Amino acid sequence: KAGVTQTPRYLIKTRGQQVTLSCSPISGHRSVSWYQQTPGQGLQFLFEYFSETQRNKGNFPGRFSGRQFSNSRSEMNVSTLELGDSALYLCASSLGGVSSEKLFFGSGTQLSVL
């Protein structure tokens, strides 16, 4: 069974631009969640989608948004990029959700904002 796939692996953008990251979950998984990882803050929960609906979100500004398609693939968008958005963005998939079950993570997209 293929694992969680994230594309692209690396991205370089400049301040003010926007970016879209993609995540393909494990086949059969309906939940996709997104995380921001930085050296100082560790892993921070961005939001979770289940069956195309956002079920919960973390404490991030509205510049961070996402969506999920009918095939469970998910995209995350960051608009008006800031230097502080430089981070590793991870997505994870699971059968039922982020609470109380195993998450399967992709290898992440490393975003650098110049």
Next chain:
Amino acid sequence: GENVEQHPSTLSVQEGDSAVIKCTYSDSASNYFPWYKQELGKGPQLIIDIRSNVGEKKDQRIAVTLNKTAKHFSLHITETQPEDSAVYFCAASRDRDDKIIFGKGTRLHILP
């Protein structure tokens, strides 16, 4: 809001010795506590988890203990090996909350 604190941020142990990483959580309703291991260039991978109705769980060289009263849980790795070198994250969540809170991570170095 909910918070998970993890200590230490960095830990170096001699190969063959034991390593202990500790986490505390603030939400008393949390009932699921997973531990993830992240190797260089990879995403985190679940290594063990525990639910609030259990005080301890063991899987070969890895064990997790939970003290609900103190809102504290710990990861224990015995007979450490070079491949145990990685970043470890604890986390807490509760049923039907659709949210998970991670600690800031512990970088574990196994010294030869």
